[in-house]
Amino acid sequence: MELFKYMEKYDYEQLVFCQDQQSGLKAIIAIHDTTLGPALGGTRMWTYASEEAAIEDALRLAKGMTYKNAAAGLNLGGGKTVIIGDPRKDKNEEMFRAFGRYVQSLSGRYITAEDVGTTVSDMDLIHEETDYVTGISPAFGSSGNPSPVTAYGCYVGMKAAAKEAFGSDSLEGRTIAVQGVGNVAYNLCRHLHEEGASLIVTDINKEAVRRAVDDFGAKAVEPNEIYGVEADIFAPCALGAVINDETIPQLKVKAIAGSANNQLKETRHGDTIHEMGIVYAPDYVINAGGVINVADELYGYNRERAMKKVDQIYHTIEKIFAISKRDQVPSYVAADRLAEERIEKMRRSRSQFLLDGKHILNRRR
Protein backbone atom coordinates (compact mmCIF):
# COMPACT_ATOMS: atom_id res chain seq x y z
CA MET A 1 0.00 0.00 0.00
CA GLU A 2 1.33 3.44 -0.87
CA LEU A 3 0.40 5.15 2.36
CA PHE A 4 0.49 8.80 1.36
CA LYS A 5 -1.38 8.08 -1.84
CA TYR A 6 -4.10 6.30 0.15
CA MET A 7 -4.23 9.05 2.79
CA GLU A 8 -4.46 11.70 0.11
CA LYS A 9 -7.23 9.87 -1.74
CA TYR A 10 -9.55 9.87 1.29
CA ASP A 11 -8.03 12.97 2.89
CA TYR A 12 -6.69 11.50 6.14
CA GLU A 13 -4.98 13.89 8.53
CA GLN A 14 -2.61 11.70 10.50
CA LEU A 15 -1.37 8.16 11.03
CA VAL A 16 0.54 7.33 14.21
CA PHE A 17 2.59 4.14 14.74
CA CYS A 18 3.14 3.20 18.39
CA GLN A 19 5.69 0.57 19.48
CA ASP A 20 6.67 -0.52 22.97
CA GLN A 21 9.08 -3.43 23.18
CA GLN A 22 8.56 -4.27 26.85
CA SER A 23 4.80 -4.77 26.59
CA GLY A 24 4.68 -5.92 22.97
CA LEU A 25 2.49 -2.95 21.99
CA LYS A 26 2.13 -2.46 18.27
CA ALA A 27 -0.63 0.04 17.64
CA ILE A 28 -1.78 2.24 14.79
CA ILE A 29 -3.83 5.34 15.49
CA ALA A 30 -5.54 6.74 12.40
CA ILE A 31 -7.07 10.22 12.51
CA HIS A 32 -9.26 10.88 9.51
CA ASP A 33 -10.89 14.28 9.96
CA THR A 34 -11.17 16.72 12.87
CA THR A 35 -13.32 19.43 11.27
CA LEU A 36 -16.15 18.85 13.74
CA GLY A 37 -13.93 18.34 16.79
CA PRO A 38 -11.43 15.90 18.28
CA ALA A 39 -11.41 12.48 16.65
CA LEU A 40 -13.30 9.97 18.78
CA GLY A 41 -13.18 6.26 17.95
CA GLY A 42 -12.52 2.96 19.64
CA THR A 43 -9.46 0.74 19.96
CA ARG A 44 -9.69 -2.63 18.23
CA MET A 45 -7.39 -5.48 19.26
CA TRP A 46 -7.17 -8.18 16.62
CA THR A 47 -4.77 -10.64 15.04
CA TYR A 48 -4.18 -9.38 11.52
CA ALA A 49 -2.82 -11.41 8.62
CA SER A 50 -0.27 -8.65 7.91
CA GLU A 51 0.77 -5.19 9.06
CA GLU A 52 -0.75 -3.82 5.89
CA ALA A 53 -4.12 -5.37 6.77
CA ALA A 54 -3.95 -3.75 10.21
CA ILE A 55 -3.12 -0.31 8.77
CA GLU A 56 -5.91 -0.60 6.24
CA ASP A 57 -8.41 -1.60 8.92
CA ALA A 58 -7.40 1.36 11.11
CA LEU A 59 -7.76 3.75 8.17
CA ARG A 60 -11.12 2.39 7.01
CA LEU A 61 -12.54 2.35 10.53
CA ALA A 62 -11.31 5.90 11.25
CA LYS A 63 -13.06 7.26 8.17
CA GLY A 64 -16.19 5.40 9.22
CA MET A 65 -16.03 7.22 12.57
CA THR A 66 -15.86 10.63 10.84
CA TYR A 67 -19.10 9.81 9.04
CA LYS A 68 -20.68 8.12 12.07
CA ASN A 69 -20.02 11.05 14.38
CA ALA A 70 -21.13 13.60 11.79
CA ALA A 71 -24.38 11.78 10.94
CA ALA A 72 -25.13 11.32 14.65
CA GLY A 73 -24.91 15.09 15.15
CA LEU A 74 -21.86 14.85 17.42
CA ASN A 75 -19.26 17.62 17.48
CA LEU A 76 -16.49 15.11 16.98
CA GLY A 77 -14.20 14.02 14.20
CA GLY A 78 -13.24 10.48 13.29
CA GLY A 79 -10.34 8.29 14.35
CA LYS A 80 -9.64 4.73 15.35
CA THR A 81 -6.86 2.58 16.77
CA VAL A 82 -5.91 -0.98 16.07
CA ILE A 83 -3.62 -2.90 18.39
CA ILE A 84 -2.06 -5.89 16.68
CA GLY A 85 -2.43 -8.96 18.90
CA ASP A 86 -4.72 -11.65 20.22
CA PRO A 87 -7.05 -10.14 22.82
CA ARG A 88 -7.31 -13.51 24.59
CA LYS A 89 -3.55 -13.99 25.00
CA ASP A 90 -1.52 -10.87 24.38
CA LYS A 91 -2.98 -8.26 26.74
CA ASN A 92 -1.07 -6.90 29.73
CA GLU A 93 -1.25 -3.84 31.96
CA GLU A 94 1.96 -2.32 30.54
CA MET A 95 0.55 -2.49 27.02
CA PHE A 96 -2.51 -0.37 27.77
CA ARG A 97 -0.50 2.01 29.95
CA ALA A 98 2.03 2.47 27.12
CA PHE A 99 -0.81 2.98 24.66
CA GLY A 100 -2.43 5.53 27.02
CA ARG A 101 0.77 7.56 26.95
CA TYR A 102 0.70 7.64 23.17
CA VAL A 103 -2.92 8.83 23.27
CA GLN A 104 -1.91 11.52 25.80
CA SER A 105 0.89 12.65 23.48
CA LEU A 106 -1.73 13.66 20.91
CA SER A 107 -3.03 16.29 23.38
CA GLY A 108 -6.72 15.60 22.74
CA ARG A 109 -6.66 15.31 18.95
CA TYR A 110 -7.76 11.70 19.47
CA ILE A 111 -10.04 10.25 22.17
CA THR A 112 -10.36 6.49 22.49
CA ALA A 113 -12.95 3.96 23.72
CA GLU A 114 -13.82 0.25 23.33
CA ASP A 115 -14.07 -1.70 20.11
CA VAL A 116 -13.82 -5.38 19.20
CA GLY A 117 -11.26 -7.06 21.50
CA THR A 118 -11.09 -4.34 24.17
CA THR A 119 -13.07 -3.91 27.37
CA VAL A 120 -13.96 -1.42 30.08
CA SER A 121 -11.03 -2.68 32.20
CA ASP A 122 -8.64 -1.99 29.31
CA MET A 123 -10.02 1.56 29.12
CA ASP A 124 -9.49 1.93 32.87
CA LEU A 125 -5.80 1.07 32.37
CA ILE A 126 -5.52 3.61 29.55
CA HIS A 127 -7.19 6.12 31.87
CA GLU A 128 -4.24 5.75 34.28
CA GLU A 129 -2.19 7.63 31.68
CA THR A 130 -4.64 9.92 29.90
CA ASP A 131 -8.00 11.64 30.25
CA TYR A 132 -8.57 11.26 26.51
CA VAL A 133 -10.43 7.99 26.96
CA THR A 134 -14.15 7.24 27.33
CA GLY A 135 -16.17 4.14 28.12
CA ILE A 136 -14.34 3.78 31.44
CA SER A 137 -15.92 2.30 34.57
CA PRO A 138 -19.12 3.85 35.95
CA ALA A 139 -17.16 4.12 39.25
CA PHE A 140 -15.39 7.12 37.65
CA GLY A 141 -18.76 8.71 36.82
CA SER A 142 -18.48 7.38 33.29
CA SER A 143 -20.74 5.46 30.95
CA GLY A 144 -19.11 2.01 31.12
CA ASN A 145 -19.55 -0.63 28.45
CA PRO A 146 -21.03 0.94 25.28
CA SER A 147 -22.26 -2.34 23.76
CA PRO A 148 -25.75 -2.47 25.34
CA VAL A 149 -26.38 1.09 24.14
CA THR A 150 -25.12 0.27 20.65
CA ALA A 151 -27.54 -2.67 20.73
CA TYR A 152 -30.46 -0.44 21.73
CA GLY A 153 -29.63 2.03 18.94
CA CYS A 154 -29.42 -0.85 16.51
CA TYR A 155 -32.82 -2.07 17.69
CA VAL A 156 -34.53 1.31 17.11
CA GLY A 157 -32.73 1.64 13.76
CA MET A 158 -33.94 -1.82 12.77
CA LYS A 159 -37.50 -0.73 13.55
CA ALA A 160 -37.10 2.23 11.17
CA ALA A 161 -35.78 -0.16 8.51
CA ALA A 162 -38.74 -2.50 9.10
CA LYS A 163 -41.14 0.42 8.62
CA GLU A 164 -39.51 1.17 5.28
CA ALA A 165 -39.48 -2.48 4.17
CA PHE A 166 -42.82 -3.72 5.51
CA GLY A 167 -44.88 -0.56 6.22
CA SER A 168 -44.84 -1.17 10.00
CA ASP A 169 -42.06 -0.78 12.52
CA SER A 170 -43.33 -3.64 14.66
CA LEU A 171 -40.88 -6.53 14.85
CA GLU A 172 -43.38 -8.87 16.48
CA GLY A 173 -43.60 -12.07 14.47
CA ARG A 174 -40.67 -11.06 12.22
CA THR A 175 -37.73 -13.44 11.74
CA ILE A 176 -34.32 -11.88 12.21
CA ALA A 177 -31.08 -13.62 11.16
CA VAL A 178 -28.27 -12.46 13.44
CA GLN A 179 -24.62 -13.00 12.49
CA GLY A 180 -22.36 -12.99 15.55
CA VAL A 181 -23.93 -12.97 19.02
CA GLY A 182 -21.23 -11.09 20.91
CA ASN A 183 -21.49 -8.04 23.16
CA VAL A 184 -23.77 -5.99 20.93
CA ALA A 185 -25.84 -8.72 19.32
CA TYR A 186 -26.64 -10.56 22.55
CA ASN A 187 -28.28 -7.37 23.83
CA LEU A 188 -29.92 -6.75 20.46
CA CYS A 189 -31.38 -10.28 20.57
CA ARG A 190 -32.82 -9.52 24.01
CA HIS A 191 -34.73 -6.48 22.67
CA LEU A 192 -35.93 -8.46 19.64
CA HIS A 193 -37.01 -11.42 21.76
CA GLU A 194 -38.89 -9.10 24.13
CA GLU A 195 -40.79 -7.64 21.17
CA GLY A 196 -41.78 -11.11 19.97
CA ALA A 197 -39.41 -11.62 17.02
CA SER A 198 -38.07 -15.07 16.09
CA LEU A 199 -34.29 -15.35 15.96
CA ILE A 200 -31.90 -17.35 13.81
CA VAL A 201 -28.34 -16.94 15.07
CA THR A 202 -24.82 -17.97 14.25
CA ASP A 203 -21.37 -17.44 15.73
CA ILE A 204 -17.95 -19.05 15.43
CA ASN A 205 -18.03 -19.17 19.24
CA LYS A 206 -20.27 -22.11 20.22
CA GLU A 207 -20.78 -20.78 23.77
CA ALA A 208 -22.20 -17.50 22.40
CA VAL A 209 -24.63 -19.45 20.25
CA ARG A 210 -25.71 -21.65 23.15
CA ARG A 211 -26.48 -18.60 25.27
CA ALA A 212 -28.75 -17.13 22.58
CA VAL A 213 -30.50 -20.47 22.10
CA ASP A 214 -31.04 -20.93 25.85
CA ASP A 215 -32.02 -17.35 26.69
CA PHE A 216 -34.09 -16.38 23.64
CA GLY A 217 -35.17 -19.66 22.03
CA ALA A 218 -33.08 -18.79 18.97
CA LYS A 219 -32.54 -21.32 16.20
CA ALA A 220 -28.82 -21.92 15.54
CA VAL A 221 -27.22 -22.36 12.11
CA GLU A 222 -23.62 -22.80 10.94
CA PRO A 223 -21.70 -19.57 10.15
CA ASN A 224 -21.81 -20.11 6.38
CA GLU A 225 -25.57 -20.82 6.42
CA ILE A 226 -26.74 -17.50 7.88
CA TYR A 227 -26.85 -15.64 4.55
CA GLY A 228 -29.32 -18.00 2.92
CA VAL A 229 -31.85 -18.53 5.73
CA GLU A 230 -35.55 -17.67 5.30
CA ALA A 231 -35.84 -14.45 7.31
CA ASP A 232 -37.24 -10.92 7.07
CA ILE A 233 -34.14 -9.03 8.24
CA PHE A 234 -30.42 -9.85 8.23
CA ALA A 235 -28.45 -8.32 11.10
CA PRO A 236 -24.67 -8.48 10.51
CA CYS A 237 -23.16 -8.08 13.97
CA ALA A 238 -19.72 -9.72 13.62
CA LEU A 239 -17.03 -8.23 11.37
CA GLY A 240 -17.07 -6.19 8.17
CA ALA A 241 -17.24 -6.86 4.40
CA VAL A 242 -19.99 -9.46 4.73
CA ILE A 243 -22.17 -7.92 2.01
CA ASN A 244 -20.21 -9.09 -1.02
CA ASP A 245 -20.34 -11.00 -4.32
CA GLU A 246 -20.57 -14.39 -2.60
CA THR A 247 -23.21 -13.52 0.01
CA ILE A 248 -25.60 -11.23 -1.89
CA PRO A 249 -26.98 -13.98 -4.21
CA GLN A 250 -27.85 -16.05 -1.12
CA LEU A 251 -29.91 -13.35 0.63
CA LYS A 252 -33.68 -13.90 0.95
CA VAL A 253 -34.31 -10.97 3.32
CA LYS A 254 -36.08 -7.67 2.64
CA ALA A 255 -33.86 -5.60 4.93
CA ILE A 256 -30.32 -5.48 6.33
CA ALA A 257 -29.85 -3.80 9.69
CA GLY A 258 -27.01 -4.72 12.02
CA SER A 259 -24.21 -3.34 14.15
CA ALA A 260 -21.04 -4.40 12.27
CA ASN A 261 -18.81 -1.65 10.90
CA ASN A 262 -18.01 -1.53 7.16
CA GLN A 263 -20.62 -4.12 6.16
CA LEU A 264 -20.37 -3.42 2.42
CA LYS A 265 -17.21 -5.01 1.01
CA GLU A 266 -17.20 -2.36 -1.71
CA THR A 267 -19.60 0.47 -2.40
CA ARG A 268 -20.84 -1.31 -5.52
CA HIS A 269 -22.35 -3.94 -3.20
CA GLY A 270 -24.52 -1.19 -1.74
CA ASP A 271 -25.69 -0.42 -5.28
CA THR A 272 -26.51 -4.08 -5.93
CA ILE A 273 -28.66 -4.56 -2.82
CA HIS A 274 -30.42 -1.26 -3.59
CA GLU A 275 -31.23 -2.51 -7.11
CA MET A 276 -32.55 -5.75 -5.57
CA GLY A 277 -34.97 -3.69 -3.45
CA ILE A 278 -33.33 -4.66 -0.15
CA VAL A 279 -33.71 -1.91 2.45
CA TYR A 280 -30.26 -1.20 3.91
CA ALA A 281 -29.84 0.72 7.18
CA PRO A 282 -26.33 2.21 6.73
CA ASP A 283 -23.94 0.61 9.23
CA TYR A 284 -22.39 3.72 10.70
CA VAL A 285 -25.79 5.30 11.31
CA ILE A 286 -27.52 2.34 12.94
CA ASN A 287 -24.51 1.45 15.12
CA ALA A 288 -23.88 4.96 16.50
CA GLY A 289 -25.49 4.27 19.91
CA GLY A 290 -22.18 3.37 21.57
CA VAL A 291 -20.30 6.42 20.42
CA ILE A 292 -23.26 8.70 21.24
CA ASN A 293 -23.23 7.23 24.74
CA VAL A 294 -19.47 7.53 25.37
CA ALA A 295 -19.37 11.01 23.80
CA ASP A 296 -21.81 12.19 26.44
CA GLU A 297 -19.04 11.66 29.02
CA LEU A 298 -17.31 14.71 27.57
CA TYR A 299 -20.18 16.84 28.95
CA GLY A 300 -20.33 14.98 32.30
CA TYR A 301 -22.22 11.74 31.69
CA ASN A 302 -26.01 11.90 31.87
CA ARG A 303 -27.66 8.64 30.86
CA GLU A 304 -31.10 10.13 30.21
CA ARG A 305 -29.64 12.75 27.87
CA ALA A 306 -27.53 10.12 26.09
CA MET A 307 -30.44 7.73 25.58
CA LYS A 308 -32.61 10.53 24.16
CA LYS A 309 -29.91 11.09 21.53
CA VAL A 310 -29.70 7.36 20.83
CA ASP A 311 -33.48 7.28 20.21
CA GLN A 312 -32.88 9.79 17.40
CA ILE A 313 -31.23 7.01 15.36
CA TYR A 314 -34.76 5.99 14.33
CA HIS A 315 -35.39 9.42 12.79
CA THR A 316 -31.92 9.68 11.24
CA ILE A 317 -32.54 6.38 9.44
CA GLU A 318 -35.96 7.66 8.29
CA LYS A 319 -34.29 10.84 7.02
CA ILE A 320 -31.73 8.79 5.08
CA PHE A 321 -34.45 6.75 3.38
CA ALA A 322 -36.18 10.04 2.46
CA ILE A 323 -32.93 11.43 0.94
CA SER A 324 -32.44 8.12 -0.87
CA LYS A 325 -35.88 8.44 -2.50
CA ARG A 326 -35.57 12.18 -3.18
CA ASP A 327 -32.15 11.90 -4.84
CA GLN A 328 -32.74 8.44 -6.32
CA VAL A 329 -29.59 7.05 -4.69
CA PRO A 330 -28.86 4.00 -2.53
CA SER A 331 -29.18 4.55 1.22
CA TYR A 332 -25.40 4.31 1.80
CA VAL A 333 -24.93 7.27 -0.58
CA ALA A 334 -27.74 9.18 1.17
CA ALA A 335 -26.02 8.64 4.53
CA ASP A 336 -22.70 9.87 3.15
CA ARG A 337 -24.44 12.99 1.83
CA LEU A 338 -26.01 13.71 5.20
CA ALA A 339 -22.63 13.39 6.95
CA GLU A 340 -20.62 15.28 4.32
CA GLU A 341 -23.13 18.15 4.18
CA ARG A 342 -22.90 18.61 7.94
CA ILE A 343 -19.09 18.59 7.92
CA GLU A 344 -19.01 21.09 5.05
CA LYS A 345 -21.52 23.45 6.70
CA MET A 346 -19.60 23.35 9.99
CA ARG A 347 -16.29 23.91 8.19
CA ARG A 348 -17.75 27.12 6.77
CA SER A 349 -19.50 28.32 9.90
CA ARG A 350 -16.33 27.81 11.95
CA SER A 351 -14.02 29.50 9.48
CA GLN A 352 -13.98 33.02 11.00
CA PHE A 353 -10.81 34.02 12.77
CA LEU A 354 -10.81 33.64 16.55
CA LEU A 355 -7.95 34.75 18.71
CA ASP A 356 -6.98 31.55 20.42
CA GLY A 357 -4.03 29.21 20.49
CA LYS A 358 -0.64 30.39 19.33
CA HIS A 359 -1.50 33.21 16.94
CA ILE A 360 1.14 35.91 16.61
CA LEU A 361 -1.37 38.52 17.92
CA ASN A 362 -1.19 36.81 21.32
CA ARG A 363 2.35 38.16 21.66
CA ARG A 364 1.05 41.75 21.44
CA ARG A 365 -1.14 41.53 24.55
Ligand SMILES: NC(=O)c1ccc[n+]([C@@H]2O[C@H](COP(=O)([O-])OP(=O)(O)OC[C@H]3O[C@@H](n4cnc5c(N)ncnc54)[C@H](O)[C@@H]3O)[C@@H](O)[C@H]2O)c1
Ligand atom coordinates in the same frame (compact mmCIF):
# COMPACT_ATOMS: atom_id res chain seq x y z
N1 LIG B 1 -19.40 -2.68 20.87
C1 LIG B 1 -19.91 -1.57 20.39
O1 LIG B 1 -20.39 -0.70 21.13
C2 LIG B 1 -19.93 -1.34 18.90
C3 LIG B 1 -20.30 -0.08 18.41
C4 LIG B 1 -20.39 0.11 17.05
C5 LIG B 1 -20.09 -0.93 16.17
N2 LIG B 1 -19.72 -2.13 16.68
C6 LIG B 1 -19.43 -3.20 15.74
O2 LIG B 1 -20.37 -4.27 15.93
C7 LIG B 1 -19.71 -5.52 15.70
C8 LIG B 1 -19.82 -6.40 16.92
O3 LIG B 1 -19.20 -5.76 18.02
P1 LIG B 1 -19.14 -6.45 19.46
O4 LIG B 1 -18.64 -5.42 20.39
O5 LIG B 1 -20.42 -7.15 19.74
O6 LIG B 1 -17.99 -7.52 19.22
P2 LIG B 1 -17.83 -8.97 19.87
O7 LIG B 1 -16.43 -9.38 19.58
O8 LIG B 1 -18.33 -8.99 21.27
O9 LIG B 1 -18.85 -9.84 18.99
C9 LIG B 1 -18.60 -10.26 17.70
C10 LIG B 1 -19.03 -11.72 17.61
O10 LIG B 1 -18.92 -12.12 16.26
C11 LIG B 1 -18.42 -13.44 16.23
N3 LIG B 1 -17.84 -13.71 14.92
C12 LIG B 1 -16.66 -13.30 14.42
N4 LIG B 1 -16.51 -13.74 13.16
C13 LIG B 1 -17.65 -14.42 12.86
C14 LIG B 1 -18.11 -15.09 11.71
N5 LIG B 1 -17.38 -15.19 10.60
N6 LIG B 1 -19.34 -15.67 11.74
C15 LIG B 1 -20.08 -15.60 12.86
N7 LIG B 1 -19.70 -14.98 13.98
C16 LIG B 1 -18.49 -14.40 13.98
C17 LIG B 1 -17.44 -13.50 17.39
O11 LIG B 1 -17.18 -14.82 17.80
C18 LIG B 1 -18.17 -12.67 18.46
O12 LIG B 1 -18.98 -13.45 19.28
C19 LIG B 1 -18.26 -5.16 15.29
O13 LIG B 1 -18.18 -5.06 13.90
C20 LIG B 1 -18.05 -3.78 15.91
O14 LIG B 1 -17.08 -3.03 15.22
C21 LIG B 1 -19.64 -2.37 18.01
Ligand SMILES: CC(C)C[C@H](N)C(=O)O
Ligand atom coordinates in the same frame (compact mmCIF):
# COMPACT_ATOMS: atom_id res chain seq x y z
C1 LIG C 1 -16.44 4.91 20.62
C2 LIG C 1 -16.80 3.49 20.53
C3 LIG C 1 -17.92 3.16 21.35
C4 LIG C 1 -16.80 3.16 19.11
C5 LIG C 1 -17.45 1.91 18.64
N1 LIG C 1 -16.56 0.80 18.77
C6 LIG C 1 -17.87 2.15 17.22
O1 LIG C 1 -17.38 1.55 16.28
O2 LIG C 1 -18.74 2.99 17.03
